[in-house]
Amino acid sequence: MWTARSIIKQLAGDLRRPILAAFWRHAEADSRQVAISELARSLSYRPQKLRQAPAEKKAGLLATRLNTPEYEQIFEMALMLFFTHERKEMLAAFLDAWGIPHQDGTIEDDADVQAPTVESVRGVAESQSTAFSEQEVDLYLATAGLLMGEEWAAATWPVLDERRQAARD
Numbered sequence: 001m002w003t004a005r006s007i008i009k010q011l012a013g014d015l016r017r018p019i020l021a022a023f024w025r026h027a028e029a030d031s032r033q034v035a036i037s038e039l040a041r042s043l044s045y046r047p048q049k050l051r052q053a054p055a056e057k058k059a060g061l062l063a064t065r066l067n068t069p070e071y072e073q074i075f076e077m078a079l080m081l082f083f084t085h086e087r088k089e090m091l092a093a094f095l096d097a098w099g100i101p102h103q104d105g106t107i108e109d110d111a112d113v114q115a116p117t118v119e120s121v122r123g124v125a126e127s128q129s130t131a132f133s134e135q136e137v138d139l140y141l142a143t144a145g146l147l148m149g150e151e152w153a154a155a156t157w158p159v160l161d162e163r164r165q166a167a168r169d
Contacts, residue, residue, distance in 0.1 A: 002157060004075035007142045009066050013135055018086060020059035023078035026085045035062065035074050042068070079143045090132050090140060097124040115151035121159045138163055 012019055024032065039061055040047040050058065062078075065071045083091045084105060091105035098116045100107060107113055116124070121141065129137050141160040145153035 002142045002146055002153075002160075004072055004079055004146060005066050005069070007079060007139065007146065008075055011135070011139045011142055015082075015135070015139065016063060017056065017059050019078050019082040020062045021055045022082040022086050023062070023074065024055035024058045026081040027077055031074070031077060035071075038071065038074070039065070076147065080147055083140065083143060087136065087140075090128075090136060093128055093131060094124060094140060094144070097127065113148075115148065115155050118155050118158055121155050122162070125159055125163065134163070134167070 008016055008019060023035070027035075036047050036050045036058075039045060039058070040050055042065065043061060045061075050061070053061075062071070062074070066075070088105040092102060095102045095105065095107070098120060100113055102108075125137050125141060132140075138160055141156040141163075145156035145160070
């Protein structure tokens with residue numbers, strides 16, 4: 001079972017900071033305010049000082065909370081915002097390959113989206129590994145399973161596990 005925290009800790013590598021910075025650049029003001037309040041409380045910082053800090057600095061501070069379950073929702077949002085804003089071409093490529101209608105990587109709210117099969121995920125992951133790094137593909141598979149629900153997790157996470165095992169062998 002992958003959580004946002006485990007995805008960022010185990011799979012993000014050098015993308016950890018860009019993922020967390022995406023939260024600060026693209027999240028709605030209310031979500032950023034909640035994160036600032038939580039960080040200020042847990043790190044004994046003044047909220048005003050955090051508000052003024054650049055996104056990269058706040059991303060580094062947020063990274064210090066990766067072992068804190070209370071930040072799980074913030075980390076989920078960071079992963080979603082990273083793919084929908086920073087890697088939308090990758091997101092669109094996967095959705096196109098699965099035949100899922102979207103607008104620049106964004107699926108319509110009312111769209112009835114069926115999860116791909118494990119075989120389809122395996123094939124698309126392999127084909128997309130030529131356009132994107134293995135790390136990014138693994139990160140996407142883990143994130144899609146987390147954010148899209150149980151059926152997606154049942155299709156993407158086994159392929160992710162296979163890919164990670166093959167990389168270790």
